Amino acid sequence: EDIPIRFTLDWKIQGVHAWFYLAKEKGYFAEEGLDVTIDQGEGSAATVTRIMSGAYDAGFGDMNAIIQNAATTPETAPVMVYQIYNQPPFAVLTKTGGPIGTLGDLEGRKVGAPPGSASTKLFPALADAAGFDAEQVEVISVAPNLQEQMLIQGQVDGSLVFNVTSYLNIIGLGMDPDTDFTWFPYGAAGLDIYSNGVMVSPALLADHPEAVSGMVKAIARAMADVMADPEAGVAVIKQIEPLSNAELELKRLDFALTNLIRSDESKANGIGAVDEARLARSIAVIRDLYDLPATPEPGAVFSDAFLPPMELRAF
Amino acid sequence: MTPAMRKFASAALIVGVFVFWELFCLVAGISELILPRPTRILAAFWEYAPAIWPHAWQTLYTTLVGFVCGVAIGLSLGVLIGSSRLAYDTAYPLLVGISSIPKVAVVPIFVLWFGAGTVPAILTAMIICIFPIVVNVATGIATVEPELEDVMRSLKASKWEILWNVGLPRSMPYFFASLKVAITLSFVGSVIAETVASNKGVGNMMMIASSSFNVPLVFSGLMVLAVMGVSLYALFSLIERRMAGWAMRKSN
Amino acid sequence: MTPAMRKFASAALIVGVFVFWELFCLVAGISELILPRPTRILAAFWEYAPAIWPHAWQTLYTTLVGFVCGVAIGLSLGVLIGSSRLAYDTAYPLLVGISSIPKVAVVPIFVLWFGAGTVPAILTAMIICIFPIVVNVATGIATVEPELEDVMRSLKASKWEILWNVGLPRSMPYFFASLKVAITLSFVGSVIAETVASNKGVGNMMMIASSSFNVPLVFSGLMVLAVMGVSLYALFSLIERRMAGWAMRKSN
Amino acid sequence: MTDDRFVHLERVGVTFGTGKTRTEALTPTDLAIKRGDFVALVGPSGCGKSTILKLISELLKPSTGNIFFGGRELGAKPLRVGMAFQSASLLPWMTVRDNVMLPLKIVPPFKKDYRAERHRAFRDRADALLAQVGLEDFADKSPWQLSGGMMQRANLCRALIHDPDLLLLDEPFGALDQFTREELWQTLQDLWIDRGSTVILVTHDLREAAYLANRICVMSPRPGRIVEDRAVDFVRPRAIDITFEPEFARLVQDLRRLIVGAPKPPKADAA
Amino acid sequence: MTDDRFVHLERVGVTFGTGKTRTEALTPTDLAIKRGDFVALVGPSGCGKSTILKLISELLKPSTGNIFFGGRELGAKPLRVGMAFQSASLLPWMTVRDNVMLPLKIVPPFKKDYRAERHRAFRDRADALLAQVGLEDFADKSPWQLSGGMMQRANLCRALIHDPDLLLLDEPFGALDQFTREELWQTLQDLWIDRGSTVILVTHDLREAAYLANRICVMSPRPGRIVEDRAVDFVRPRAIDITFEPEFARLVQDLRRLIVGAPKPPKADAA
Numbered sequence A: 001e002d003i004p005i006r007f008t009l010d011w012k013i014q015g016v017h018a019w020f021y022l023a024k025e026k027g028y029f030a031e032e033g034l035d036v037t038i039d040q041g042e043g044s045a046a047t048v049t050r051i052m053s054g055a056y057d058a059g060f061g062d063m064n065a066i067i068q069n070a071a072t073t074p075e076t077a078p079v080m081v082y083q084i085y086n087q088p089p090f091a092v093l094t095k096t097g098g099p100i101g102t103l104g105d106l107e108g109r110k111v112g113a114p115p116g117s118a119s120t121k122l123f124p125a126l127a128d129a130a131g132f133d134a135e136q137v138e139v140i141s142v143a144p145n146l147q148e149q150m151l152i153q154g155q156v157d158g159s160l161v162f163n164v165t166s167y168l169n170i171i172g173l174g175m176d177p178d179t180d181f182t183w184f185p186y187g188a189a190g191l192d193i194y195s196n197g198v199m200v201s202p203a204l205l206a207d208h209p210e211a212v213s214g215m216v217k218a219i220a221r222a223m224a225d226v227m228a229d230p231e232a233g234v235a236v237i238k239q240i241e242p243l244s245n246a247e248l249e250l251k252r253l254d255f256a257l258t259n260l261i262r263s264d265e266s267k268a269n270g271i272g273a274v275d276e277a278r279l280a281r282s283i284a285v286i287r288d289l290y291d292l293p294a295t296p297e298p299g300a301v302f303s304d305a306f307l308p309p310m311e312l313r314a315f
Numbered sequence B, C: 001m002t003p004a005m006r007k008f009a010s011a012a013l014i015v016g017v018f019v020f021w022e023l024f025c026l027v028a029g030i031s032e033l034i035l036p037r038p039t040r041i042l043a044a045f046w047e048y049a050p051a052i053w054p055h056a057w058q059t060l061y062t063t064l065v066g067f068v069c070g071v072a073i074g075l076s077l078g079v080l081i082g083s084s085r086l087a088y089d090t091a092y093p094l095l096v097g098i099s100s101i102p103k104v105a106v107v108p109i110f111v112l113w114f115g116a117g118t119v120p121a122i123l124t125a126m127i128i129c130i131f132p133i134v135v136n137v138a139t140g141i142a143t144v145e146p147e148l149e150d151v152m153r154s155l156k157a158s159k160w161e162i163l164w165n166v167g168l169p170r171s172m173p174y175f176f177a178s179l180k181v182a183i184t185l186s187f188v189g190s191v192i193a194e195t196v197a198s199n200k201g202v203g204n205m206m207m208i209a210s211s212s213f214n215v216p217l218v219f220s221g222l223m224v225l226a227v228m229g230v231s232l233y234a235l236f237s238l239i240e241r242r243m244a245g246w247a248m249r250k251s252n
Numbered sequence D, E: 001m002t003d004d005r006f007v008h009l010e011r012v013g014v015t016f017g018t019g020k021t022r023t024e025a026l027t028p029t030d031l032a033i034k035r036g037d038f039v040a041l042v043g044p045s046g047c048g049k050s051t052i053l054k055l056i057s058e059l060l061k062p063s064t065g066n067i068f069f070g071g072r073e074l075g076a077k078p079l080r081v082g083m084a085f086q087s088a089s090l091l092p093w094m095t096v097r098d099n100v101m102l103p104l105k106i107v108p109p110f111k112k113d114y115r116a117e118r119h120r121a122f123r124d125r126a127d128a129l130l131a132q133v134g135l136e137d138f139a140d141k142s143p144w145q146l147s148g149g150m151m152q153r154a155n156l157c158r159a160l161i162h163d164p165d166l167l168l169l170d171e172p173f174g175a176l177d178q179f180t181r182e183e184l185w186q187t188l189q190d191l192w193i194d195r196g197s198t199v200i201l202v203t204h205d206l207r208e209a210a211y212l213a214n215r216i217c218v219m220s221p222r223p224g225r226i227v228e229d230r231a232v233d234f235v236r237p238r239a240i241d242i243t244f245e246p247e248f249a250r251l252v253q254d255l256r257r258l259i260v261g262a263p264k265p266p267k268a269d270a271a
């Protein structure tokens, strides 16, 4: 009898979700005795809420949202078991040749920011790290799909974006993301926090630890497949959702693999693992950002106990 | 004007709107990313039609299920509010309050309770369409001429019989009017729910299309919604002519 | 039942709903993240009140401006559709189509055209509330008893005079009914616009609150919307009693 | 049969509104009607005739006084009332036939057979009644396609179709021409003799009252009360001819005097 | 004054509906009415009397034939029509007074002064009319607070208030008792003598027709046409007394015969 797992993505189906669907399609989940249903999501923070409410057992979502909730409601907060994005996708996007030369130039200017997005929430922390006054920046709430266009129109001088989304949006808009725009990654300013990965509910962790291991193993196998043959991964996406743009999703997948997943750290520790010291730094940043009542232990938000063997996580 | 001429004129006018849109976009040079031309939308629809159908069916299905439940609830509540002063004073403020809340804010709660998928869409389609029906049925019943009710009361008819033979028929024209509003709201409701929490449906499709900057496809989705809305409107119009035609005797 | 008793009973029932909600959450142990208790919502409102006010005012302002414009347009269109068969055949399908489109999909276009802020919110509040008004005014005017119009026609009254003295008064009860729907939709519209692009307003506030998992504050925002909606409803009820009371003579 | 007073109004008064908008529609009035009686109610416009009918059909609650229905014993089936309203009040969403059949849908014992019989026996019953009042061609029409007098006739059919114990007629022939009117007088009289129901007829036509009724109650101007209660005992069945008899003319003149006031004597040379 | 035929119907017919639902309401009929005339229209229920009034007030278009308004020269001000509908048709959202004042709001030349005078001269005018029909206490009431006869009287006031050139009255006294009716007959006669307007009166009361009209047109049953056109030339002003004169009674009997058919002779012993 397969263990049912309800799995929520962080967003609508995209190239970067290839491994989840591939693991399901190729039967990797089934081999582990799992019956995984994958639902599309409404944001990487909402993944945490969805799991905490009990509607989902596992999902792809934001580490920082876990930290925040682990400080307030530790008993229901999900636990990250497979940290897929090693590098933060958060960046400030500006127009090349515009008024913003350095992050400090943002003072007195307008930035567009999606209210639910981690890049927005982390902006004060970015200001601290980069040494400018976030209070001096006028933040305008904008929907994610409007960020680039409003920047191009000049309604805002900068946008707080996910590079993996924005980079491709700009290509979609028919512009060159590298020459027409300037990127200020949060990581480069010293905010080297983690972002999205696979998280599970504490209930699943307690009741079916073997299922968690199995799920992570299946995903890791699928990731290896996708890294070896990204086109095949995107083909699965295209098969699930014929309306997605295979070419674009392939680029998105490539971008994520290059910029977010493959890093020196993940090369050394393997995909899915975290650096304990870096995680502790992240936790401190989030605690200070939100004035959290407690400082969660790194072990409370991340567990390496379910990581598959290194050979499945190496590249 | 003969009926045939009128049909033609109205069809011509509707087509005219689209022609104007096309020309406006061409002349003003509106970017495809902001507002695609109707021909581009049609082309996108044509190109992706096989992939659009399952989404369209899903949305039609959830919308109709939600709508039917909503109509049933709305009708009952409307009758209650229209016949009882206490219900009027109590339920009206509650309903107004609930309706002032954007449904987008409520959908995530449904997801937390029922998971993403069909149920939140049906629920949203349902609750969003109740209020307009309630309002019109309640108003229809509350404004029945007492003389017509007296006919029934002199026969010692029960409240239920009065409702069935006078209150409901009298409010039919307004009930059908509210259905026109309700069906459009139901579509909006299910699509909103789908954008938040579903793997299928026009709302989901539009999100996917917009994330790959396929704006003509997004607008194809909107067109599909509009066409489904208008088709159901046409259906209700037919039923309306049978059931509430008596009230429109001017045009006869 | 005396009016005083009725007032009391309905107030008690409304309070009862909130008490039930409170107890239900307590007994069922509903998580704060899913559905906070009313007392928690009130506490959050109290705590953040100074920060909430500017948002509330902004939303009230954009909603009212949009609503007033929407009512004006809706009334005119309703009169047109109710009096002209050609307008009925042409404008109705178009309006139904437009209304079936979720406004969230349209707001981005407004933002790109008019910039983020007040204008898209006003526009959204406006277009979202037009349709219910159109439908009810059109139905009201189309169902005027020809006998009443004959009184005017025998005096050689102009179309406009007939409209003003018979058509509009006759459709007042349904016009007011539609206002109840329209005002709630206007709130929904402006809040949706605020969630898409703005730096002020209840919609903006709720997005920010929900991003920091402050669910009680999100619900405070919803409560603020509900209270504003109910207040305007109460205002319209007063005007309605003066202007459409004649139709509700049963309850007199 | 059990009580002499089938319907009994005891010091019944009706006032509408309060304060400045107060209208007294009926000053406390007594009226007792025997089972099987045929009472005509005449009086000036606005004196409260329709109000009395509404009181008896329980559409209106008296502001003061009591109404007793002696014929209705405890646990007995409720009084079956047929009422022809002054304004025809036909339901515009039904055909004329369906309007006429409405009581059969509501009133026991017909009610239980309605679904089965509405296209058969009940339909024939309605059509027969409609034919009697000359509306056979209009059964499938909508009410608003009828002339004023036709509506009134349909209204009368609706009051009669369910064999009511108590028939309340509020100027049922007011909009009819003399010919149609006199035909319906006879129809109504035959029906009454046949079925023995109790009839209260409000009318402005004194010949009508004298021809049809056993008893004529004359009311004073608003706020009305009954100022004269006159028995009429021409033998039944009465032919239209009796309206030309001097005794009949005298009665009508008498009533006229009561209502119009001091009679203008016919000129000497015409006498 | 310019044309002898103020209103002229030339082979005017009206049919409602088509195919199976076709109803012929009026067979092609001729009717010419002189300016200042007082014509009564009598005939069986449903024969097309209201239809003729609606044709003349241009509420209805004839299916065949033509209607000419001789008194209306090219470019002259349109005919000012006052119409009292058979069903009172008072607007329920207005008080009785506002209902009565409605024509002043619509019809020139009163129209232009309406805003200024509606609380002064026009109001007094309405109140004076209402007092004449005995509704002085009901000016501020809503229509549905009136009795049937009261509504009809308010309806009559509305038809009269704007001094119409052409007065179309559709059974204006049908719901009134004899007393009120005869009072209003006199009021109407005085008004007509005073103002010289043209009046067409539909009625079922033959005494009413004979007392008021200069000319009585009798119509045949549905689909109607005019079968008898009788001049009535009692001197004006006529007092109510003339209704007791044998000549008057003869006229009424004649008309009755035309409508009811073969007259039933009074019994020998009563003659």
Ligand SMILES: Nc1ncnc2c1ncn2[C@@H]1O[C@H](COP(=O)(O)OP(=O)(O)OP(=O)(O)O)[C@@H](O)[C@H]1O
Pocket: D016, D017, D023, D024, D025, D026, D044, D045, D046, D047, D048, D049, D050, D051, D052, D086, D222, E144, E145, E146, E147, E148, E149, E150, E175, E176, E177
């Ligand atoms: N709903 C009401 N509200 C206020 N007053 C009313 C109402 N109904 C009737 N009245 C008043 O009651 C009085 C009597 O009315 P009723 O209808 O009984 O008169 P009626 O004798 O039938 O007169 P008619 O012969 O004109 O029909 C009238 O003065 C009328 O104004």
Ligand SMILES: Nc1ncnc2c1ncn2[C@@H]1O[C@H](COP(=O)(O)OP(=O)(O)OP(=O)(O)O)[C@@H](O)[C@H]1O
Pocket: D144, D145, D146, D147, D148, D149, D150, D175, D176, E016, E017, E023, E024, E025, E026, E044, E045, E046, E047, E048, E049, E050, E051, E052, E086, E222
């Ligand atoms: N709107 C309509 N649709 C169809 N038929 C109609 C309509 N109006 C009137 N009729 C028909 O026209 C005929 C004449 O009607 P009209 O109202 O002129 O009669 P009338 O002489 O005024 O009768 P009454 O004395 O009963 O008022 C009737 O047979 C009626 O059924």
Ligand SMILES: Cc1ncc(C[n+]2csc(CCO)c2C)c(N)n1
Pocket: A010, A011, A016, A042, A043, A044, A045, A089, A114, A115, A116, A117, A118, A144, A162, A164, A165, A196
């Ligand atoms: C509020 C919110 N807005 C947008 C996204 C979308 N998003 C987040 S990470 C990412 C890159 C690919 O995984 C994308 C598209 C989100 N998760 N939450």
Ligand SMILES: [Mg+2]
Pocket: D049, D050, D051, D086, D170, E147, E148, E149
């Ligand atoms: Mg009456």
Ligand SMILES: [Mg+2]
Pocket: D147, D148, D149, E049, E050, E051, E086, E170
């Ligand atoms: Mg008529």
